[in-house]
Amino acid sequence: xxxxxxxxxxxxxxxxxxxxxxxxxxxxxxxxxxxxxxxxxxxxxxxxxxxxxxxxxxxxxxxxxxxxxxxxxxxxxxxxxxxxxxxxxxxxxxxxxxxxxxxxxxxxxxxxxxxxxxxxxxxxxxxxxxxxxxxxxxxxxxxxxxxxxxxxxxxxxxxxxxxxxxxxxxxxxxxxxxxxxxxxxxxxxxxxxxxxxxxxxxxxxxxxxxxxxxxxxxxxxxxxxxxxxxxxxxxxxxxxxxxxxxxxxxxxxxxxxxxxxxxxxxxxxxxxxxxxxxxxxxxxxxxxxxxxxxxxxxxxxxxxxxxxxxxxxxx
Amino acid sequence: xxxxxxxxxxxxxxxxxxxxxxxxxxxxxxxxxxxxxxxxxxxxxxxxxxxxxxxxxxxxxxxxxxxxxxxxxxxxxxxxxxxxxxxxxxxxxxxxxxxxxxxxxxxxxxxxxxxxxxxxxxxxxxxxxxxxxxxxxxxxxxxxxxxxxxxxxxxxxxxxxxxxxxxxxxxxxxxxxxxxxxxxxxxxxxxxxxxxxxxxxxxxxxxxxxxxxxxxxxxxxxxxxxxxxxxxxxxxxxxxxxxxxxxxxxxxxxxxxxxxxxxxxxxxxxxxxxxxxxxxxxxxxxxxxxxxxxxxxxxxxxx
Numbered sequence: 344x345x346x347x348x349x350x351x352x353x354x355x356x357x358x359x360x361x362x363x364x365x366x367x368x369x370x371x372x373x374x375x376x377x378x379x380x381x382x383x384x385x386x387x388x389x390x391x392x393x394x395x396x397x398x399x400x401x402x403x404x405x406x407x408x409x410x411x412x413x414x415x416x417x418x419x420x421x422x423x424x425x426x427x428x429x430x431x432x433x434x435x436x437x438x439x440x441x442x443x444x445x446x447x448x449x450x451x452x453x454x455x456x457x458x459x460x461x462x463x464x465x466x467x468x469x470x471x472x473x474x475x476x477x478x479x480x481x482x483x484x485x486x487x488x489x490x491x492x493x494x495x496x497x498x499x500x501x502x503x504x505x506x507x508x509x510x511x512x513x514x515x516x517x518x519x520x521x522x523x524x525x526x527x528x529x530x531x532x533x534x535x536x537x538x539x540x541x542x543x544x545x546x547x548x549x550x551x552x553x554x555x556x557x558x559x560x561x562x563x564x565x566x567x568x569x570x571x572x573x574x575x576x577x578x579x580x581x582x583x584x585x586x587x588x589x590x591x592x593x594x595x596x597x598x599x600x601x602x603x604x605x606x607x608x609x610x611x612x613x614x615x616x617x618x619x620x621x622x623x624x625x626x627x628x629x630x631x632x633x634x635x636x637x638x639x640x641x642x643x644x645x646x647x648x649x650x651x652x653x654x655x656x657x658x
Numbered sequence: 659x660x661x662x663x664x665x666x667x668x669x670x671x672x673x674x675x676x677x678x679x680x681x682x683x684x685x686x687x688x689x690x691x692x693x694x695x696x697x698x699x700x701x702x703x704x705x706x707x708x709x710x711x712x713x714x715x716x717x718x719x720x721x722x723x724x725x726x727x728x729x730x731x732x733x734x735x736x737x738x739x740x741x742x743x744x745x746x747x748x749x750x751x752x753x754x755x756x757x758x759x760x761x762x763x764x765x766x767x768x769x770x771x772x773x774x775x776x777x778x779x780x781x782x783x784x785x786x787x788x789x790x791x792x793x794x795x796x797x798x799x800x801x802x803x804x805x806x807x808x809x810x811x812x813x814x815x816x817x818x819x820x821x822x823x824x825x826x827x828x829x830x831x832x833x834x835x836x837x838x839x840x841x842x843x844x845x846x847x848x849x850x851x852x853x854x855x856x857x858x859x860x861x862x863x864x865x866x867x868x869x870x871x872x873x874x875x876x877x878x879x880x881x882x883x884x885x886x887x888x889x890x891x892x893x894x895x896x897x898x899x900x901x902x903x904x905x906x907x908x909x910x911x912x913x914x915x916x917x918x919x920x921x922x923x924x925x926x927x928x929x930x931x932x933x934x935x936x937x938x939x940x941x942x943x944x945x946x947x948x949x950x951x952x953x954x955x956x957x958x959x960x961x
Binding site for chain 1: 692693696697699700703704707708709710711713714717725726727728729730772775776778779780783784785786787788791794795798800801802803804805806807808809810811812813815829831832833839864865868889892893895896900911914915917918925928929931932933935936939940943947950951
């Protein structure tokens with residue numbers, strides 16, 4: 344609107360005076376708010392209103408067909424009585440606790456391998472990175488086939504090595520390890536971030552350490568790891584938030600089974616809302632997810648954040 | 659965060675393209691042994707990481723009979739390219755591709771233009787309340803998308819938008835996500851203010867500076883956020899399965915996912931269709947590699 348008015352007014356220099364008469368600071372403020380207005384509207388439409396709707400839903404029972412009915416704290420009470428919810432929490436925690444640290448370790452390991460000056464290293468970098476951009480749906484189908492009990496590649500390796508086949512996706516004890524292996528295939532994204540970090544460590548540190556007689560292990564322990572701690576922290580936070588909201592693999596590969604062992608929290612929210620048509624309860628579950636993420640993030644920032652070494656604090 | 663920013667700067671200076679540091683000094687015997695060890699590990703890891711891809715492609719070219727064979731064979735015999743035509747006609751993938759491209763194109767346009775527009779305000783304007791609103795940007799970065807699933811569905815169904823592309827596109831036109839705003843702001847701040855001052859003296863408005871000076875200078879960053887928007891829209895499953903009801907509105911991801919729920923669709927077709935969905939992403943990667951590396955380091959992206 345403003346730019347339209349401006350386009351019309353500028354040539355004639357009339358009707359534009361009210362604007363040029365305004366103090367500079369005021370004009371800047373108005374222009375600034377015009378620039379950020381799409382974001383402000385976005386926050387209103389896609390954050391503030393949904394949060395209010397979620398709050399409303401939490402105290403109502405609604406199946407989308409009949410009108411919502413006020414039920415007070417019933418949805419919250421259901422959280423404590425629901426026999427399925429512990430499965431969802433367990434699956435989500437287990438997946439996070441296993442996939443995030445292993446993913447960090449593998450990403451860091453690959454980054455160190457890649458940080459070598461040999462010819463053709465770009466090819467390796469590409470090979471390690473590509474799996475992390477494979478579309479989630481294709482990824483899920485591919486791994487469902489890899490873990491197929493009779494004809495999958497994983498079991499044929501195990502059998503070729505003399506082991507007996509594992510019912511990866513049918514056995515509640517093995518479904519989660521299968522998903523963790525699947526997630527490790529995508530460690531390439533964190534690898535690139537680690538790599539950028541490794542290359543940012545000045546050579547002189549290593550040179551100084553060598554003069555002092557430090558070996559490979561000592562350099563890793565006393566230079567690389569402390570210098571990389573902010574990157575570890577960053578990858579940890581990103582990995583934690585993403586893995587806590589995992590959905591597609593549980594939805595497509597196992598549909599939450601076997602025996603709810605892969606019923607991730609987001610999948611359970613999806614089910615409660617769109618299959619069981621319990622909008623109110625799904626809203627209560629979302630608050631639970633939000634609360635857990637918030638508390639765990641605070642713990643991570645509080646206890647790990649201060650152990651991170653920053654070379655230039657306050658920069 | 660400081661270290662991340664440092665890494666971004668290194669990248670912009672060509673750091674991670676890793677035209678590798680020169681060997682600093684002569685290698686002794688232990689160094690050489692270590693080097694061979696590293697190369698061996700590299701090859702082993704590359705082998706492991708490639709295995710699923712190779713297995714996917716060879717399986718997708720096998721006949722039904724050969725797919726269900728133990729021990730498995732790597733080489734398809736006969737090679738059945740028909741699997742691809744069968745898979746892509748089993749469901750109307752042409753239509754799905756069209757739907758996906760409409761959604762993806764709108765989202766890329768939305769993100770490129772609105773996130774840069776908003777970011778200009780945060781990067782270059784001084785006004786009362788700016789830092790507060792930038793705090794809001796950062797706060798929404800940490801907001802889990804999962805808590806918006808149910809209430810947004812309620813909103814969109816009230817608006818009558820269910821089973822249209824609107825819920826999957828319209829939200830992108832409001833700043834294009836906190837991540838992209840943050841990223842563009844960081845990029846704009848690296849462009850010298852003198853350029854803008856010169857334009858101001860010549861009577862250019864702030865909108866003119868944004869459009870005529872900042873946008874042309876920001877092409878690498880704009881391409882980066884465009885690529886990552888393309889990827890996330892192309893890969894998205896949750897949005898389409900919630901909002902798209904009639905099969906003729908499905909996206910490629912939703913169409914491929916629907917293979918899973920039909921018991922009688924055989925593996926050869928599922929795998930052929932999966933391969934077909936991966937190919938555009940890999941092509942995009944090869945044509946725009948350097949933007950990818952920048953993007954991941956700047957955003958810490960998600961798989």
